[in-house]
Amino acid sequence: MSLKLALEQLGFGPCYHMEAVFNDLEKRVPQWNDALAGRPDWGKTFEGFDxxxxxxIAGFYEELYAAYPEAKFILSTRSPDSWAASFGATIAKLLEERGMAAEPMKPWLEMAYGVIARSGFPGGLSDAERMARFEAHNEAVKQTIPAGQLLVFEVKQGWEPLCRFLAVDVPQGPFPRTNDRAEFWDLVSGGQ
Structure with a gap:
């Protein structure tokens, strides 16, 4: 979410994020199910987004590079142990409990599970397995996207490397910092 807000502040918005799916389940879940089935319509999926x-999106970096070979890609990363702990306490927990979700949420959760499992993170992984797969995913992205089109970025680096990569001026003010665990649970529970 921090990177989404930063990109929008830099003029690269609106920026597509899982939040866009969550906010329009009826339209967007079928689009991603089509992508999972090998029938993406990227133009329609990203219509209205810059x-x-x-x-x-992160689960389809190869297909997106093939569809948009001139695009710039940002691999947002952090320490594997920090990522595994956060993933385990949020996304993995939510998806493991998807069978108990309210009916309107189930298609979204099944699609999300499919995308995330396809990305190498099926349910039931230990933190050590998550860390290893996180590192493998990052390496696969680096092997797929040409170095000149890829920024390996940690949010804690702030504006400088992102703005240099995107060839834009560094804005005034701090880099956006958001998307903590409480915000995640707020989003998926509808703010209740």
């Missing part, structure tokens, strides 16, 4: 971050 950039995109997060899952489900």
């Amino acid at each position: 950039s995109g971050v997060d899952w489900p």
Whole structure:
């Protein structure tokens, strides 16, 4: 979410994020199910958006590079142990409990599970397995996207590397910092 807000502040918005799926389940879940089935319509999926971050997008970096070979890609990363702990306490927990979700949420959760499992993170992984797969995913992205089109980025680096990569001026003010665990649970529970 921090990177989404940063890209929008830099003029690369609106920025597609899982939040866009969550906010329009009826339209967007079928689009991602089509992508999972090998029938994406990227033009329709990203209509009205100038950039995109997060899952489900991250699960299709190879297909998106093939469809948009001149695009710039940002691999947002952090320490594997920090990522595994956060993923385990949020996304993995939510998806493991998807069978108990309210009926309107189930198609979204099944699609999200499919995308995330396809990305190498099926349910039931230990933190050690998550960390290893996180590192493998990052390496696969680096092997797929040409170095000149890829920024390996940690949010804690702030504006400088992102703005240099995107060839834009560094804005005034701090880099956006958001998307903590409480915000995640707020989003998926509808703010209740």
